[in-house]
Amino acid sequence: MAGAGYLDWNGSLEALGRAHDAGVFALVIGPKGTGKTTLVREFAASRGLPIESANLSLRTREAHLVGTKTLEGGSVAFTEGILVRSMRRGGIMYLDELNAAEADVLLRLDEALDDRRELVLKESAGETVRAAG
Template identity: 40%
Template sequence: MKPALHAVTTPASELPAYVASGHECALFEHAWRHRLPVLLKGPTGCGKTRFVAHMAGRLRLPLHTVACHDDLTAADLTGRYLLRGGDTVWTDGPLTRSVREGGICYLDEVVEARKDVTVVLHPLTDDRRILPLERTGEELAAPASFMLVVSYNPGYQTLLKALKPSTRQRFIAIEFGFLPPEQEVAVVAAESGLTPERVRPLVQLAGRLRALKGHDLEEGVSTRLVVYCATLIAAGVPTAEAVLAGMIEPLTDDADVKAALLDVTRAVIS
């Protein structure tokens, strides 16, 4: 039997830093007030998860986060019967707990989960806002404070892993991308402690590497990786070594591609 998933709850008193690139914060708040589910889409490491944590703190809502994966089933979200001290006891999953208690339930990379997960979500994403629990016979009505948020990376979609139109059209959607260079410099500097002057070449390099997505690379450099790289440099790691470990090695295992990326690195960072 699989262990039950545990939701991660972010204290409402904490407000994770987030730099808005548009009107996404206001749009999210309107969606919550009008009980609309939200779909976040964008490349890996562009700030989707940080945005949700920021908005949960801003709205003073508990946040239940679930990292979706290939083996995630509807039962992992809703709950299951478990043996405890010789008794069989129903244990709520993170989605059920969130519906009972209110707050934001965030399913990160929802397309990675099994197909039965989307079936469970459908009654929560229309005007019914209910969660039927077949195993217990309950039908939970979501409170006004409950909000369902899911995310995915459109670049990873395949014929086998894609959101069906019938599912997509149950959400309002907010698209995320990477910040403009100067905004990204400010974010990376604040997160890593490295000065903006030293961060700027790293952001320029990230932009050059992102331009290679779809050619030599499946995915571009995330802002998260730029922060990791800058953090290493701020800690005293030589720049070349930090770039290799923080921005090159995570992108590819191909020796020829790595060599080409290092050539780009040398051209940008002297």
């Protein structure tokens, strides 16, 4: 199942596959440089799944993940963030350095990751986005 450049020495691809097939989220943890990002990218490629990724930090705001109101041609519009795009199209949402995120960002992620798998967009007239797939 692993590509030519990835050595799955501990069965992580299989574990991700089981989690994905069961419809549960996976948390990949480990020291820097151990191949966590490569593992997730390899898994997505092996399944033909689109992948969105975000590097979280103390400077990451809700707007980066959820989206923000913008002005387009004199009208207010909503520009979707990476999390909303990923929820709509399905696939893999990879969040790197989750532990570095601010509490408000984590609360919005929690909303999207609970058993309902939906996000109420207060930024877009209360629209509810449900995760695809």
